[in-house]
Amino acid sequence: MLDRKFIIDNIDAVKLNCERRFVEADVARFVTLENERKNLQQELEQLQAETNSIAKQIAKAADNNERESKKELGRKIREKSDSIRSKLESLETEIDSVQRTIPNMTHPDAPIGSDDHSNKPIANGKTSLPTYDFKPLDHVELGEYLDLIDFESGARVAGAGFYFLKNDAVLLELALQQYAVEILIDAGFTPTTTPDLARNSILQGTGYIPRGNETQIYSIDGTDLSLVATAEIPLGGLLTNQTVDVEQLPLRYCGISHCFRTEAGAAGRASRGLYRVHQFTKVEMFAFTLPEQSESIHQEMLQLECKIFDGLGIPYQVVDTATGDLGGPAFRKFDLEAWMPGRGIKGEYGEVTSTSNCTDYQARRLNARYKIKGEKGTKFLHTLNGTAIAISRALIAIMELYQKEDKSIEIPKALQKYIGKEIITANNKNK
């Protein structure tokens, strides 16, 4: 979330930012409520000062009469404070809910527009788009023919949107993880496997809202835990309520987790096969940085995503995400869209990664700070996240791009050493 003082001091800029991001947030109401809160807070603190002073006087009171009369006075003050306190509490709840709707400020270079149609392509990958002298199939057909993905059984076990990966698809998943993690370790990331569940307070800190009407989040009944939608959630939680020394920064982590998404309201959209599923495995990058480091680390994450997809021989375009398509915490976001020959009528780009610079927006809610030695006070960190590889969507791209006329699938060179073969064919199942 944004700093309250910042909002008060920059009302017009914050309002304009909301307009550009096509977010309806009642900034004016926030300002009114916050000013009211400040007044009440000061009133309360004054009463607390009186309370403290009376308590001391009672301790030193000369006789019982004095003591009793001061006690009476103290009781009256407590009544007053209690009523102010309860007003403050409800005010605080309301302010928080308004404040939560105000998105992060936006990078000045981000393209302005209401949705993903305004996203601006800014670069292309090293691999050029493929041509086929046969009609390419989509990954669902290929997966069925080669017995790599079983959607029917997934639906029987857990419902639509779940699936079993089988045979070489499993080896591909493992290989992709290994491949991505090795690149990230080389780049200085600390590898982790994260909890797949997190407390709701951590979800909220990272900007995810459990139990809302259109929530993406699965919650566990009878607990305050939810299934994570991305390793960004547990990795962000890593430093919740922590203060780190400035010398340790930047901190780069990568996390392997399962990701769970309800995809509420997503029915009917182009989401065949593995493209939009309730569960998938993902290797995620995450960084805690100094404010002046975040832009360059954002570029670093983007370059790593490019390296990973170039290395797999997957053609893609990089897009600079438009204001209206940014998530609330993101200051700027780049997506990689891979070419998927089986998507749409004659192939389409489909989002495979996304990297966001959240500046201090997440850190403020997570209360993740840094301290400069010798200086007074602490400041909020910047946080960034980026997909290294989301297995389900990477599989779509690989299966569809590397298919041959006989429906076999070549394994990308970079993955062959993990799998121990070069091609997936129908008569070559792992039984």
Add this chain to the structure above:
RNA sequence: GGAGAGGUGGCAGAGUGGUCUAUUGCGCGGGUUUGCUAAACCCGUGAGUCUUAACGGGCUCCGCAGGUUCAAAUCCUGUCCUCUCCGCCA
């Protein structure tokens, strides 16, 4: 899952309702003394927030959240975490 013990500043570790401001030590910063270093001694040493031009001052924070009280690190309730033992288990 059951029983017990515990969570206090950068660290160690006192404090079981008020009597000075959370004792003290270590560490850290500054200073005095001093060929240099060390030792010794002296002073200072957390975070958040409000207020002030500044100096300063107010409030909050003893895992977290509530409660009792004029007053809570201290008493009560809940909760999280750590340790020990038992049970179960890949």
